[in-house]
Amino acid sequence: MAIQIKTRFAFETNQATDALLQFEAAALPEQHIRSADTRLGDAEHVARVAAMDDIGERIWIRTNGLFEVSYEAIVEPQRIAADLSSLSALGPHDLPGETVQYLLDSRYCHSDRFHNFVNAEFGNTSGGQRVAAISDWLTQHFTYAPGSSGPSTTAIDSMIARQGICRDYAHVLVTLARASTIPARYVACFAPGVTPQDFHAVAEVFLADPNVKDGGTWQIVDATGMADPQKTVKIGVGRDAADVSFLTTFGANRFLNCSVDVSECD
CATH class of the missing domain: 3.10.620.30 (C8orf32 fold)
Incomplete structure (x- = not known):
């Protein structure tokens, strides 16, 4: 059993602004990432850093104007849930x-x-x-x-x-x-x-x-x-x-839209 993920969101700033993103499935022993495709809009700066407890990654960006994010992945959870x-x-x-x-x-x-x-x-x-x-x-x-x-x-x-x-x-x-x-x-x-x-x-x-x-x-x-x-x-x-917000901006922004679609697949 695998989980198919599709998400998109967009926001806009009026001046150069730093933002911290965290929206991708984390690479962990308990979940295998079969495929993943991340697409980011134009940015002055992009850098990946470890997230809390080294679970997943955050992405620093510095952007000015419209910024769009698209992410698609297929992930196989392999977690054993206890009683x-x-x-x-x-x-x-x-x-x-x-x-x-x-x-x-x-x-x-x-x-x-x-x-x-x-x-x-x-x-x-x-x-x-x-x-x-x-x-x-x-x-x-x-x-x-x-x-x-x-x-x-x-x-x-x-x-x-x-x-x-x-x-x-x-x-x-x-x-x-x-x-x-x-x-x-x-x-x-x-x-x-x-x-x-x-x-x-x-x-x-x-x-x-x-x-x-x-x-x-x-x-x-x-x-x-x-x-x-x-x-x-x-x-x-x-x-x-x-x-662990999917979007944290260090300056004013206007959030425009967000869509998330998660379903089971083979």
Whole structure:
């Protein structure tokens, strides 16, 4: 089973402006890139740099005027998804150093504000059972509502509104997992079955690996229920959406259009 990806987007600047792009499927052991074609508009400067945790690449560009991006790829996910509820948590003292940042507050995920909530709501669970319970709680208490949130919406805002899009569901799940002392990160991805089709966002949690003594494993969780972890193609990861936006400009821009088409293929 392979996933076919087609995306295009365009934006415009009125003067020379730097922008950071991240929209390509990451080359990882858990997903094989069968083919890929990236086409970028005219730019004064283009440079590729490693993305967070060395998952995927970012592209620096410096452009003035109209800039268009086209990307097509066929990717074969080879991920083995574990039964989440069967995985135990690792004690904080047993966590590898690179996961510690995913226990801490970030721009959109203020986990310190939710310790009392997770203890009251999910206190009889731990590890993967806790994460599954959080995901189920989101499914039951949140409404998926396109247009209900914006670039500044935090997990706190979403908890108050009890609605949002994939970005907001991921932020809340990440926040509540961190409040439970479970490392959690935000994952930008492509996935078939997402409605409306767009760049998608899920969460990833770090739990004990039953196959490796004292080891851990990152497991994808999508509280919207739209993305199958075994059919999900990762673009990149971060503390929250700010770290892995497909477009970040360091100056004014006018976003013109975006289309994403993701489907299964042979």
